Amino acid sequence: MIKLYTFLKYFFITFWTVFVVAPFLWAVSTSFKDFQSVNSKVTYIPWLDFEPTLEGWRVLIKSPAKGGVDIVEPYFNSIFVTCTASLISIVLGTLAAYALSRFTFKAGFVRNNDITFFFISQRIMPPIVLSIPFFIFLSTIGLLDSLLGLVVVYIVLLMPIAVWIMVDFFNRVPKELDETALIDGCNPYQAFYKVVLPNSIPGLIVAGMFCIIFGWIDFFFAFILTFTEVQLLPVKVVALNSSITPWWSLSASALVSVAPLIIVAFIVERYLSKGNLSGALK
Amino acid sequence: MNLIGEKISYKPDEQFHLNNVSFNFKKGNLYTILGRTLSGKTTLLKTIAGLLNPDQGSISFEEKDFIKIPVWERNVAMVYQQFINYPHLNVYENITFPLEQRKLSPEQIKKDVDEALKTVGLVGFENRKIQELSGGQQQRVALARSLAKKAKILLLDEPLVNLDYKLREQLREEFKRIFSEGLSQDTILIYSTTDPQEVMELNGEVIVLDEGKVLQKGPAKEIFENPSNLKVAEISNDPPMNVLKGSKNSKNLNFENISLDIPNHFKNLEEKDYNFGIRASEIELDENGEEFEIELAEISGSETLLHLKRGNSKIIALIEEVMNFKIHEKVKINFNANKFYAFGEDEKLVSSPYGGTNG
Numbered sequence: 001m002i003k004l005y006t007f008l009k010y011f012f013i014t015f016w017t018v019f020v021v022a023p024f025l026w027a028v029s030t031s032f033k034d035f036q037s038v039n040s041k042v043t044y045i046p047w048l049d050f051e052p053t054l055e056g057w058r059v060l061i062k063s064p065a066k067g068g069v070d071i072v073e074p075y076f077n078s079i080f081v082t083c084t085a086s087l088i089s090i091v092l093g094t095l096a097a098y099a100l101s102r103f104t105f106k107a108g109f110v111r112n113n114d115i116t117f118f119f120i121s122q123r124i125m126p127p128i129v130l131s132i133p134f135f136i137f138l139s140t141i142g143l144l145d146s147l148l149g150l151v152v153v154y155i156v157l158l159m160p161i162a163v164w165i166m167v168d169f170f171n172r173v174p175k176e177l178d179e180t181a182l183i184d185g186c187n188p189y190q191a192f193y194k195v196v197l198p199n200s201i202p203g204l205i206v207a208g209m210f211c212i213i214f215g216w217i218d219f220f221f222a223f224i225l226t227f228t229e230v231q232l233l234p235v236k237v238v239a240l241n242s243s244i245t246p247w248w249s250l251s252a253s254a255l256v257s258v259a260p261l262i263i264v265a266f267i268v269e270r271y272l273s274k275g276n277l278s279g280a281l282k
Numbered sequence: 283m284n285l286i287g288e289k290i291s292y293k294p295d296e297q298f299h300l301n302n303v304s305f306n307f308k309k310g311n312l313y314t315i316l317g318r319t320l321s322g323k324t325t326l327l328k329t330i331a332g333l334l335n336p337d338q339g340s341i342s343f344e345e346k347d348f349i350k351i352p353v354w355e356r357n358v359a360m361v362y363q364q365f366i367n368y369p370h371l372n373v374y375e376n377i378t379f380p381l382e383q384r385k386l387s388p389e390q391i392k393k394d395v396d397e398a399l400k401t402v403g404l405v406g407f408e409n410r411k412i413q414e415l416s417g418g419q420q421q422r423v424a425l426a427r428s429l430a431k432k433a434k435i436l437l438l439d440e441p442l443v444n445l446d447y448k449l450r451e452q453l454r455e456e457f458k459r460i461f462s463e464g465l466s467q468d469t470i471l472i473y474s475t476t477d478p479q480e481v482m483e484l485n486g487e488v489i490v491l492d493e494g495k496v497l498q499k500g501p502a503k504e505i506f507e508n509p510s511n512l513k514v515a516e517i518s519n520d521p522p523m524n525v526l527k528g529s530k531n532s533k534n535l536n537f538e539n540i541s542l543d544i545p546n547h548f549k550n551l552e553e554k555d556y557n558f559g560i561r562a563s564e565i566e567l568d569e570n571g572e573e574f575e576i577e578l579a580e581i582s583g584s585e586t587l588l589h590l591k592r593g594n595s596k597i598i599a600l601i602e603e604v605m606n607f608k609i610h611e612k613v614k615i616n617f618n619a620n621k622f623y624a625f626g627e628d629e630k631l632v633s634s635p636y637g638g639t640n641g
Contacts, residue, residue: 174364174366176362176364176366177366177368179328179331179333179353179360180360180362180366180367180368181368182332182333182353182354183331183333183353183354183356183358183359183360183380184354184359184379184380184383184427184431185354185355185380185383185384186354186383187352187354190354190383195368195370198370199368199369199370
């Protein structure tokens with residue numbers, strides 16, 4: 001019985017790993033192929049089946065005039081928009097979450113939980129509902145087709161995630177920790193940044209990671225709210241067409257666009273396993 | 283110059299957490315607040331610390347209105363029952379934190395911290411992380427932080443409750459030493475606990491709190507010998523004092539078809555119904571005694587606790603040796619009538635073996 005269980009366990013783990021990793025490896029190998037190796041016959045192993053070339057990657061940084069696709073500018077646009085919006089969302093979201101976790105708000109029938117739900121409900125709503133209001137809003141204030149406009153919209157999308165994660169996190173930080181800081185001579189602001197914040201690093205990292213992921217992969221708003229002036233990476237990559245752009249460049253651009261998320265995951269993984277808070281409360 | 287609280291009430295919801303509590307704490311003294319869980323002990327300490335503002339009443343310290351001073355300017359120290367330390371700092375930094383907050387000179391800080399570490403016995407642990415310490419050590423760090431501050435008011439909220447039995451015994455001994463040596467005559471020490479034994483050992487002034495109300499105030503010995511009513515008798519004894527409904531007539535004390543000779547201190551009592559109180563330790567096994575049925579027998583350390591039943595009365599007897607009993611077995615026990623308390627039907631103390639009230 002146990003043997004069967006172990007067998008099934010490893011079987012599914014292997015199956016799933018292959019399922020996830022295979023397309024990825026396929027894209028990696030395709031990105032180094034040339035016309036011959038893609039179109040003539042099926043090839044797998046570099047140097048044995050085909051001679052690897054960097055042509056697919058070179059196309060990415062060439063300007064369209066020279067037959068390239070130039071994803072450099074959209075790439076930096078995406079980095080700028082995602083990082084700025086994530087940072088602002090984390091700062092505002094953490095402050096909001098701390099307030100929601102520690103103070104009691106009453107306004108009519110509205111209580112803390114209702115406010116928290118209000119934030120989360122922004123994510124429950126299908127994005128398409130927001131597209132027209134956002135479009136009109138940005139065009140009214142003249143930020144349509146601009147980086148700043150996208151940052152504003154992305155803050156609306158990302159802050160609920162930050163609030164949600166951080167409220168949950170702060171609720172698990174014992175209130176006595178803040179109180180001890182107050183007793184030890186901190187005013188409420190000092191208690192927050194000298195004691196609560198340093199102990200919230202795991203939570204901040206998780207929240208930051210989610211913000212970056214959701215910001216980076218958003219296609220819908222980047223597509224609706226920009227035209228010609230500004231382009232973000234997902235829009236640019238989707239716009240590439242296999243009848244014009246060769247397969248090897250498509251593979252390379254796909255890899256380049258997921259790379260930041262993979263790097264983020266590797267950096268964050270270390271912090272997540274640390275468990276900094278275990279000593280605060282038995 | 284005292285810490286004076288007058289008619290403090292705190293009622294955040296339907297129930298009073300503090301109900302008309304008054305106190306007058308003098309410098310250089312130790313006060314213990316005894317009460318069961320949720321009796322308002324923590325609320326009272328937090329009110330003194332300034333973490334809670336009472337709905338009514340006033341607190342003054344050194345002739346200043348304490349309620350108007352925010353927590354961070356009050357110069358109090360508090361140790362919680364959970365071992366609260368700053369997890370991101372090491373032991374040394376934990377203790378220096380409040381001192382740096384007060385911007386003391388580095389030499390002064392070093393001196394105070396070393397002294398505090400020595401007092402709590404954590405020399406050599408300066409660079410340890412909090413997470414690497416045992417519960418007892420974590421609580422020592424919290425205590426050291428409070429001592430190093432040299433606060434004028436030191437609050438300890440059930441500091442031993444989360445420790446295991448052995449450590450609790452050990453730390454309790456040390457607390458007695460620390461309190462007698464490590465504190466200046468300027469300090470008011472307030473210690474809350476659910477454990478009557480701690481109260482007796484610390485031997486300070488006691489406030490018995492229940493449902494936010496002060497039931498009795500006085501020296502530990504007085505609370506133990508003359509509890510003012512049944513509630514206090516229950517709270518200040520572990521196991522709680524046994525209560526037997528009965529009556530006194532001209533010849534005997536009667537309860538559950540048991541008659542005892544009238545002890546000396548009951549001679550002058552009116553002949554009527556009473557709630558008799560007897561401590562678990564004043565009951566002993568006796569071949570010629572009265573028959574009770576065993577409901578439960580627990581061995582704790584070197585003692586055996588017998589939960590006994592007869593008629594409508596349930597009592598607990600503390601036997602000073604380890605013995606094995608079967609449930610529903612019958613045992614014969616004897617009451618030490620000289621240690622009987624009499625409480626009126628209003629539950630107030632009428633007579634105690636130690637000469638309380640009209641005994």
